[in-house]
Amino acid sequence: MRAANIMFSFVMIAICGFLYWETYNFTTMFTQDKIGTAFFPRIILALIIITQLIELIKSFKLENSPILPRSMWPISIRLLIFIAVVVLFISLLGVVPFVVNASISLFLLCLILRLPFVPSVLVSVGLSVVVYFIFREGFNIMI
């Protein structure tokens, strides 16, 4: 996981560097507060950058390996599709009726997981209806 660790460290350092710079835009009211609004986030962000730098150096000592081995490609693509379906499901919440949205999304997830067709339909629809009734009728939540 050398490459993945290095990449993660670089991304984290970049994000924390940006957020650290952001703290200079905070309004500070020193009459009320001696330390200031930005003090705590700055300390934490500086600590993340320092420890992440240590981790980055340690990562270079790791055995060289690709971010994603070729053998992991098919399952990673399936996971990406799985996450995409979840994103679609969340995006359509409140737009498409819940039972329809949930049933289709769960059925698609079942297909991605290569589950048998008929049990997938039954589980997707059954689960969606049960959850709808628990939340809608039981807890009076508009889903």
Added chain:
Amino acid sequence: MEFITQIFAPGTLLFLLIGGVVGLFIGSLPGLSATMGVAILTPLTFWLPPEQGLAMLISIYCVAIFAGGIPAILVNTPGTPASMVTTFDGYALTKQGRAGVALGINAIYSGLGGIISVIFLMLLAQPLSNFALRFGAAEYFALAVFGLSMIIGVSGQSLSKGLISGFIGLFIATIGLDPITSTPRFTYGQSGLYEGVSFIPIMIGLFGLGEVFYQFLSNGNNIQSTNQLGIKKGVGRILPNKEERKEMRKPFALSAIISPIIGAIPGAGGDIASIITWEQSKRFAKGKKKEEYGNGSLGGLAATTSANNGVIGGAFTTMLTLGLPGDSVTAILIGALMMYGLQPGPNLFVESPDIVYIIIGLLLLANILVIVLGLLGSNLFSRIILIKQEYIWISVVLFSIIGAFALNNSYFDVWIVLVSGIVGLIFRKLDYPLGPLILGLLLGPMAESNLRRAVVMGGEQPLAVFYTSPIAMTLIGISILSLVVPLIRGILRQRKQNA
């Protein structure tokens, strides 16, 4: 004495039972943890009165921890991390054809361990909270630092990764309005961020959705078919006989004393307690009995199973009296109590003593339920393991999303769950522990607001409030020691290896 009526109200008992059944499913299915179950189902309890909601969550917690021992005993796969050591002797007993007795021991000693730990809670909670009532801003800051120093203990193999994870948790806690001056920080004009990032959606994402993504990526379609695991139709005799009970007496007593103390240490849970108690009871065993450890020892099994539930009372002691999470489940329960408008800590004993007594009563009942459910249904529960894991993943996805939405009727919280799920997956893949992140997230606001209050109170000498308080100095001293000692040990070990 109204709390007794509330505990034994039909609604409370019903949710205790529902929680027990849910906990049984969660614990019995490898890959689903008590943390995940409590995180996903916490939003469901928001709509219930506190005593009923807490009954369900506490019951899930106690029963799931015990039920983790069922697959550990039957198929050598721990249902929860706490039951990892249960496999040592539990599975060996199954191979000897004594699965029933092993399951019986798991039920009885888990429940008894839990009950003794609740007695520990009853004895210590009031004095500890009376002591903690003397705490001011400086002491609370020191307490938060002490809690954060436990990051080292839950960092796993890499201390730097544990620290990064903890610092990220601390950083997330700073998002939103500043606790002293209400200045927006890192909100980028998003109104959903003004109140900060909600704790429970993050937990649901990290431990629910994140776990599903991780298991999917790790296992794919290579999940072992549980149908081929050779679970027999019956498990045989369940209750241990007189001789067997005699053999387990000492290991159980040892475990019952040690486990609540381990549980009271923030960050140390059932997994650590079961390893320590198993090793200690092995050390005290003699002759042939000592050799049996790891090969089907009844004493070893009794020690580990009682340790799993034995930490619960200790974890609750720390949570209720100091507001520090004893383990990841109590971290979520702190969030659940906050959801009900209750702040765990010494003031809880003054402001809402009834809720403390209700929690203690529910813990006792939940541990009794462990014994009853365990003994009555050992044969039936061995079937739960046969459920295909993919169907559970689908259910977890749905409950994670809808549960997060139900908290505040907020789509923003649902997106937080998804982002946290992806972060959880990346963390798991890159070996960044999640425990420190939770500690940071929970203790960050406590540390920051009390530090700033203490400095304001200090007037001309802002740091005087810290070094003039013996409690604050002791806590900070312990925190520094717990940070420095492992570092020195690591350096010495490295030098030894180099030499």
